[in-house]
Amino acid sequence: MSINPHGLEPIPEETRQLVQRLCPKGTMVTQLRDALGPIYSDESFASLYAKEGRAAEAPWRLALVMVLQAVEGLTDRQAAEAVRTRLDWLYALALPLDDPGFHYSILTDFRQRVLAGQAQELILEPILQLCRQRGWLKARGKQRTDATAVLTRGRARSRLESVGESMRAALNALAKQEPVWVQAHLNPAWFERYVHRFELARFPKAETQRTLWREQVGSDVGQLLASIDEESTPQAVRSEPSVTLVRQVFAQHYEQQGQQIRWRDGPAVSNEQRIVSPYDPQARRSRKRDLVWLGYKVHLTETCDQDPGCPHVIIHVETTEATLQDPAVCAAGWRRRDHLASSAHHATAAHALPRVAQNTSTSCRHCRWPQSETDCGSSACSVPRSTQPPCASEITFRSLARQGGLLIVSHLSSISQQSHVSRPTDHS
Numbered sequence: 001m002s003i004n005p006h007g008l009e010p011i012p013e014e015t016r017q018l019v020q021r022l023c024p025k026g027t028m029v030t031q032l033r034d035a036l037g038p039i040y041s042d043e044s045f046a047s048l049y050a051k052e053g054r055a056a057e058a059p060w061r062l063a064l065v066m067v068l069q070a071v072e073g074l075t076d077r078q079a080a081e082a083v084r085t086r087l088d089w090l091y092a093l094a095l096p097l098d099d100p101g102f103h104y105s106i107l108t109d110f111r112q113r114v115l116a117g118q119a120q121e122l123i124l125e126p127i128l129q130l131c132r133q134r135g136w137l138k139a140r141g142k143q144r145t146d147a148t149a150v151l152t153r154g155r156a157r158s159r160l161e162s163v164g165e166s167m168r169a170a171l172n173a174l175a176k177q178e179p180v181w182v183q184a185h186l187n188p189a190w191f192e193r194y195v196h197r198f199e200l201a202r203f204p205k206a207e208t209q210r211t212l213w214r215e216q217v218g219s220d221v222g223q224l225l226a227s228i229d230e231e232s233t234p235q236a237v238r239s240e241p242s243v244t245l246v247r248q249v250f251a252q253h254y255e256q257q258g259q260q261i262r263w264r265d266g267p268a269v270s271n272e273q274r275i276v277s278p279y280d281p282q283a284r285r286s287r288k289r290d291l292v293w294l295g296y297k298v299h300l301t302e303t304c305d306q307d308p309g310c311p312h313v314i315i316h317v318e319t320t321e322a323t324l325q326d327p328a329v330c331a332a333g334w335r336r337r338d339h340l341a342s343s344a345h346h347a348t349a350a351h352a353l354p355r356v357a358q359n360t361s362t363s364c365r366h367c368r369w370p371q372s373e374t375d376c377g378s379s380a381c382s383v384p385r386s387t388q389p390p391c392a393s394e395i396t397f398r399s400l401a402r403q404g405g406l407l408i409v410s411h412l413s414s415i416s417q418q419s420h421v422s423r424p425t426d427h428s
Contacts (some may be wrong), residue, residue: 002053005042008060009094016427019091029068029088039093039126040064048113057102061093062110063123067105068092080104124317131313141305143315147326150319152283152295157276159253159267160214164198166242166249166278167221173242181237185227190220211263218254218261242278249275272323286322297322 009031019030026034038060045059050173068089069079084101114120130139163170171194196202204210228237237243252269255262267274276283276294285294288311301316329414354384 002051003042003046003049003056005046007036008041011091011094013098015087015090015095015097015358018097020086026371027088028071029086029092029343030284032068033092036127036130038064039067039130040122044122044126045119048117057106058111061095062107064093065089065107066111066123068189074105076104079107091239105186115218118217124314128313128315136310137315138305141303141363143301144304145299145301147288147297147299149286149288149291149293150296150298150323151293152277152280154277154279154294156285156294158200160203160217161198162199162276163221163249163253164217166246166275167217167224168198169278170224170240170242170246173240174237177240178234178237179233184214185224187220187223193217193220214263215261216251218263219418221250221254222256222261225250245275245278247280249278272321282321284322295322296320297324299326 005124023030040060040063042058042060045063048059049056065079065083068074068082069076072082074082080101080103083093083095084099087097090097090099104237109288114122158222169189171182171186204213225243227233228243252267252274253264255264255268271285274284276285277283280295285292286297287293297320299316299318300314300319302312302314303310304312
């Protein structure tokens with residue numbers, strides 16, 4: 001697919017007049033368009049498309065749809081329907097009243113292009129650029145950082161469920177890739193054991209029977225891997241990603257010595273390396289305070305100046321493995337946007353970096369951060385508490401887009417006009 005940039009398109013007059021007549025005060029979507037303009041341009045996304053091919057939907061519209069979609073919490077189907085039926089969306093996207101819209105799968109394709117090209121900054125950076133131009137985002141302001149959980153699409157599984165479902169996923173993938181080889185090596189009993197999802201509710205209740213069940217699953221996986229290791233096995237079977245995955249999961253929970261396969265008392269790897277779901281191998285089980293989840297962790301940096309004329313804006317987002325400790329990504333994230341360097345950066349205890357030797361002449365003697373004691377938020381500081389910045393133990397945010405690890409956030413939905421910006425409402 002290719003694009004043919006046409007420049008920024010004005011809002012059709014018919015659409016503008018109808019919106020003004022039916023919604024004289026406007027909606028959040030129309031106010032956002034009036035305050036920020038079109039935000040994106042086709043030229044910014046040109047590198048994601050081929051120079052020749054079938055014409056693609058305008059990338060700037062798809063990017064804006066992704067933003068509006070997540071602000072309102074819509075699925076791809078609902079967002080595509082809103083483009084066809086919502087008058088305020090037609091206004092924001094500069095579309096005529098009779099525009100037929102597009103199929104919802106186009107949003108998935110565009111999102112995958114952004115991820116494949118590692119072009120996530122093309123979504124967030126234009127919003128930050130507009131904020132700087134409007135004076136809503138200034139350098140040397142106060143910022144704060146915190147992290148929250150991102151759930152994987154799959155559910156959490158027990159150790160035996162992980163092995164059994166990995167076996168099932170491998171059999172399904174091989175049946176599509178090399179059906180002839182599967183028919184020649186498939187154990188007929190596997191049909192009954194792996195035709196349905198491998199769930200705890202289907203397991204035997206008695207512990208002795210469960211022990212036999214674990215041994216049976218280990219024997220099945222070992223038999224499959226032995227067949228794959230034969231010299232006559234096609235290379236397509238050996239290189240199948242699901243086969244590599246089931247090898248890893250099998251080695252994590254079973255110990256094989258010759259022909260004997262024994263269930264391990266515990267995983268052979270740490271939680272940082274343990275694969276829980278074969279459908280999302282990078283998802284990890286983690287815990288933060290009382291929250292336990294399977295998935296990822298997103299680190300958010302937000303401006304937190306007390307100026308009532310400036311909204312709080314998320315300026316940096318980084319999605320990592322759930323088990324990665326907060327300080328490991330905090331330092332890199334704080335230095336990522338040098339043009340938005342802060343005069344004071346507040347963080348939760350988990351994000352606080354190890355206190356290393358610093359220049360004490362420019363650091364607070366209580367928290368050791370490079371800031372004056374007046375800007376320090378430490379309870380040990382001698383500055384009266386009323387003059388200190390508020391605690392940043394919690395961060396508020398609204399997600400704008402998150403698919404496959406991509407999460408963009410902002411507080412711009414409360415902006416109404418260029419001449420007037422009200423303080424956004426916090427959403428926890």
